[in-house]
Amino acid sequence: MQIEQIILGCKSNDENSQKELVIRFSALLFTVCRRYARDYNDAKDILQDAFIEIFNSIHGYDPAKGGLENWMKQIVARTAIRRYRKMYMVRETYDKDVSYSNGYESNVIDKMELEDLIDLINTLPFKYKQIFNLYVFEEYSHSEIGKMLGLSESSSRSRLSRARKILIEKLSKLNPDFKLSNIKF
Amino acid sequence: MNNFEHNIKDRLDNYNSEIDPYEIWDGIQAKRNKQKKRRWGFIWLAASILVIVSTILIISSRQSNSNNNIVKINKTDAKEVTSKNKQDQKDIIVIDKKDIQSDKFNSSTKSLVKTHIENLSTSNKHKANETIGDFSVKNNNKKEISKKGESKTSIVYNTNILSNKKSTDSGESKTIDNSSENPENPLNISRELINISGLNNKLNELVFYRKSLILYFKSVPFNSHKHEFSNKKPCPELSLAGNYTHNQYFLNNSASDSFMNDVQNNEKQLESLDIFFGYNIPIYRGFGVFTGLNYGQVDSKLDFTFIDKKEFVIDSALTKIVYKSLTDTLRIYERAKTNATYEIHDIKYNYKRYIRVPVLLTFTSSIKSLKYEMRVGADFNILTCNNAKAITPEGKTVSIEDTELNLNKDKILGDFHFDFRLELKLNKNLAVLFGPQYKMSLSSLMHEKAGFDQYRHSIGVNIGAKYRYN
Numbered sequence: 001m002q003i004e005q006i007i008l009g010c011k012s013n014d015e016n017s018q019k020e021l022v023i024r025f026s027a028l029l030f031t032v033c034r035r036y037a038r039d040y041n042d043a044k045d046i047l048q049d050a051f052i053e054i055f056n057s058i059h060g061y062d063p064a065k066g067g068l069e070n071w072m073k074q075i076v077a078r079t080a081i082r083r084y085r086k087m088y089m090v091r092e093t094y095d096k097d098v099s100y101s102n103g104y105e106s107n108v109i110d111k112m113e114l115e116d117l118i119d120l121i122n123t124l125p126f127k128y129k130q131i132f133n134l135y136v137f138e139e140y141s142h143s144e145i146g147k148m149l150g151l152s153e154s155s156s157r158s159r160l161s162r163a164r165k166i167l168i169e170k171l172s173k174l175n176p177d178f179k180l181s182n183i184k185f
Numbered sequence: 186m187n188n189f190e191h192n193i194k195d196r197l198d199n200y201n202s203e204i205d206p207y208e209i210w211d212g213i214q215a216k217r218n219k220q221k222k223r224r225w226g227f228i229w230l231a232a233s234i235l236v237i238v239s240t241i242l243i244i245s246s247r248q249s250n251s252n253n254n255i256v257k258i259n260k261t262d263a264k265e266v267t268s269k270n271k272q273d274q275k276d277i278i279v280i281d282k283k284d285i286q287s288d289k290f291n292s293s294t295k296s297l298v299k300t301h302i303e304n305l306s307t308s309n310k311h312k313a314n315e316t317i318g319d320f321s322v323k324n325n326n327k328k329e330i331s332k333k334g335e336s337k338t339s340i341v342y343n344t345n346i347l348s349n350k351k352s353t354d355s356g357e358s359k360t361i362d363n364s365s366e367n368p369e370n371p372l373n374i375s376r377e378l379i380n381i382s383g384l385n386n387k388l389n390e391l392v393f394y395r396k397s398l399i400l401y402f403k404s405v406p407f408n409s410h411k412h413e414f415s416n417k418k419p420c421p422e423l424s425l426a427g428n429y430t431h432n433q434y435f436l437n438n439s440a441s442d443s444f445m446n447d448v449q450n451n452e453k454q455l456e457s458l459d460i461f462f463g464y465n466i467p468i469y470r471g472f473g474v475f476t477g478l479n480y481g482q483v484d485s486k487l488d489f490t491f492i493d494k495k496e497f498v499i500d501s502a503l504t505k506i507v508y509k510s511l512t513d514t515l516r517i518y519e520r521a522k523t524n525a526t527y528e529i530h531d532i533k534y535n536y537k538r539y540i541r542v543p544v545l546l547t548f549t550s551s552i553k554s555l556k557y558e559m560r561v562g563a564d565f566n567i568l569t570c571n572n573a574k575a576i577t578p579e580g581k582t583v584s585i586e587d588t589e590l591n592l593n594k595d596k597i598l599g600d601f602h603f604d605f606r607l608e609l610k611l612n613k614n615l616a617v618l619f620g621p622q623y624k625m626s627l628s629s630l631m632h633e634k635a636g637f638d639q640y641r642h643s644i645g646v647n648i649g650a651k652y653r654y655n
Contacts, residue, residue, distance in 0.1 A: 022210045027201035030209075034202055044204070048212040052220075109192045114200045117193065136190045137197070164189065 003068065010058045018055055028069065029076050034118050035133050036080035050079040077138045081130055081149070109171070120170060128163035135160050227552065234559075238603065238623055463543070471549045475560055479541035540567045545602060556608040556616070564600040564624065601625040606647055616651045 001009075001020050009017020030047050037043035053075050061071055109117065124132060130149070134140045135156075140148070142156040149156070186194070463477025545562030606620035622645040 018213075019210050022213065023206040026204050026206035026209045030202040030204040031197065031200050035197075043202075044209065044212065047204070047209055048216055051209065051213050052216060109189075109196060112196075114197060115202075117196060118200075118202075121193075136186060136194050164187075167193075168189070 007058065007061065007063075007068065010055060013055075018051075021054070022051055025069070025072060029072055031118070032073050032076045032133075032137070033080060035121055035137065036077065036084070036130065038122075046076065046080045046083055049083065050076040053079055074138060077134060078148075081134075084126060084130070120167065123170060124163050124166055128159050128166065131156055131159045132163040132167075234603070234605070465547060473547045473549070475543065475545040475547045475562070477543060479543070479564075481539045481541060541565065542567070543602060556610065557620075558606045558608065560602065560604050560606075562602055564602045566600065604647065608651065617649070618651055619646070619648045621645070622647055 001017070003024075006017045006020050006024070010021055026047065029050065030043060033043035033046045033050070034040075037046055050072075054072055057075070061068065065071075112120075121129060121132065131145055134145050134148070135142070142153045142160075145151070145156045146153045151159075462479075463475055465473050465475045467473040541564050543562060543564045545560040547558060547560045549556065549558045551557065602622075602624050604620060604622035606618050608616045608618045610616045624645075
C-alpha cells in the first residue's frame with residue numbers, strides 16, 4: 001500500500017490503513033518516545049496515545065507543509081510532553097546507571113551504542129530533557145519551545161545549556177578523553 | 186545547534202527502536218474502546234441526571250396540583266342535624282349563621298350564590314332567603330330551601346346533589362342534568378364563582394428571577410515546585426460567577442388577600458443579590474465536599490413574605506356546597522373561608538435578607554481540556570426577619586410586637602441543590618465556567634402554613650470566570 005493511500009484511508013477512518021500506518025512507523029516513532037519516556041513501558045504508552053492523536057488529527061495534515069514523518073514526530077513529542085505535564089511528574093532525576101558496551105575514543109558519541117545514547121539522554125532531569133529533545137531532535141526554536149511549555153525564551157536557552165552541560169559531564173566521567181575543551185560550541 | 190548536538194541528532198535521527206507494531210496496534214484498539222465506553226458513560230450520566238430532574242419536576246408539579254385539590258375541612262365546625270328521613274341523616278350538614286356571616290363577604294359572590302339557590306328553589310318549588318346568612322337548605326331526597334327564624338339560621342345541604350339522582354316532592358326520581366347549560370350543575374356554579382370573584386387571576390403563578398454574584402474559593406491540589414496541579418499540595422482557587430435563576434412559586438391556598446393584592450399591585454419580579462464565599466475540600470479521586478456562606482439581599486417592591494395563618498375557624502355554607510360539588514373548587518372554598526370568618530389572623534413576615542449555607546458533595550473530572558463539576562446536596566437558608574406584621578380581621582396591619590402572638594420569626598429553610606458546571610481553561614490560571622443549576626425547595630416540609638407553595642423549583646445558569654492563584 002502506498003503511503004498516499006494509507007493517508008487517505010486514515011482520513012476516512014479505515015482501520016486497515018490505520019493498522020498499516022502503525023506497522024510502518026512504530027519503530028521510528030518509538031525512538032522519539034524513548035527519548036522522552038521514563039521507561040520502556042511508558043514509551044509504548046506514549047506511542048499508543050500518539051497514534052490515537054495522529055488518527056484524530058490526520059485530517060489537518062497537509063503534505064505541502066512537510067513530510068508525514070516529521071509531522072508525526074511532532075505529535076509524538078507533544079503527546080509525550082503533555083503526558084508528563086498531566087502526570088504531574090514529581091521525580092526530577094533518574095539515577096539509572098548508563099552502561100556502555102564498547103570502549104571510547106575521542107569521538108565517544110560516534111562510538112556509543114544508540115540504545116546507550118538514548119539511555120544517556122534519559123538520565124537528564126525531565127525539565128532539561130524535554131527542551132533538549134525539542135530543540136535538538138524536533139528542531140523547535142527557543143521561542144516556540146517557550147510558547148509550548150509556558151516558559152520564557154531565555155529559560156529555554158538556559159535549560160538547554162544546562163542539559164548540554166550535564167550530558168558532557170556524564171560523558172566525561174565515562175571517558176576521561178572526552179573533555180569539555182574538546183567540544184566546540 | 187552545536188557540533189555536540191548535531192552529533193547526537195545524526196546518530197539517533199534514523200534509528201529505529203525495536204518494537205512489535207502489532208502489540209502497539211492492539212494497545213491502540215484497547216485504548217479506543219475504553220475511550221468510547223467512557224464517553225458513553227458520561228452521556229449516560231448526563232441522561233440519568235436529566236431523567237431524575239425531570240421526574241422530580243413532574244412529580245412535584247403533580248403534587249402541587251393535587252395539593253390544590255385538597256380541602257381541609259374542620260369537621261368540628263359542621264353539625265349534623267336530624268332529618269325526617271333517617272336514611273339521609275349522614276348526608277346533612279348544618280352550618281350556623283355566624284359561620285358564614287361576614288360584612289366583607291364579596292357581594293357579587295353573595296348574589297351569585299343567591300341566584301343559584303333561587304334557581305334551585307324555583308325548580309324544586311323551594312324558597313330562598315334574602316341574604317346569604319338567612320337561608321337554609323334542606324334536602325331529604327326532596328330538595329328544599331326553607332326560611333328559618335332569625336335566631337337560628339342554618340344551611341342544610343344534602344350531598345346527594347352530587348349523585349345523578351334526586352327526588353321530587355312527589356317522590357319521583359329524576360336524573361340531574363350536569364350539562365354546562367344546567368344552572369344546577371355545581372360545576373357551573375363554582376366556575377362562575379371563580380370568574381366573578383376574580384380568583385382565577387389571583388391564583389397565577391409567581392415568577393421570580395434571582396441574580397446572584399458568587400465568589401468562592403476552592404482548594405485544589407497544586408504542586409508549586411512543578412507549577413502543576415497534583416495530589417500533593419492544596420492551593421486556593423478563586424471563582425467569580427454570576428448566577429441567574431428562574432424561580433417559580435405556586436401560590437397555595439392559605440395565601441391571604443393582602444398578599445394576593447401585593448402580588449397583583451406590584452411587580453412580579455423579585456431580584457436578589459447573593460455574595461457567596463465557599464470552600465471545596467477534596468477528599469478522594471475527584472470527590473469532595475463543598476461548603477460556604479452566602480449572604481443574600483432581596484431587592485423588590487414586592488415583599489418576600491411568608492404568611493402564617495394563626496387560626497382557621499370555620500367554613501361557610503357556600504364552601505361546603507362547592508366542596509361537595511367539585512374537587513377543583515378549593516379556591517372558592519378558601520375564598521369563602523377567608524372572607525366569612527372573623528377569626529383569621531394573617532401574620533406577614535417580611536424577609537429581605539438571608540444567609541445560605543450549602544453542604545454539597547462534589548465530583549470533578551475532565552474530558553480533555555474541558556473540566557466538569559457536579560454538585561449535589563442541600564442548601565440551608567437562614568431567613569432573618571425584617572419585620573413581622575399581623576393582619577387583624579378588620580384588615581388592619583399591626584406590628585407583631587403589639588399582639589400577644591409569640592412566634593418564632595426567623596426561619597430555616599432547606600433546598601435540594603444540584604448543579605453542573607463546565608470549565609474551559611483559557612490559560613494556566615484563568616478559566617471560564619458555565620452550566621445549569623437546579624434547586625428544589627424543601628421548605629414546605631418545615632413550614633406547612635406558608636403563604637405560597639414552597640414546593641418550588643428554580644432553574645438557573647451559572648456563568649463566570651475562575652482565577653487560580655498559584
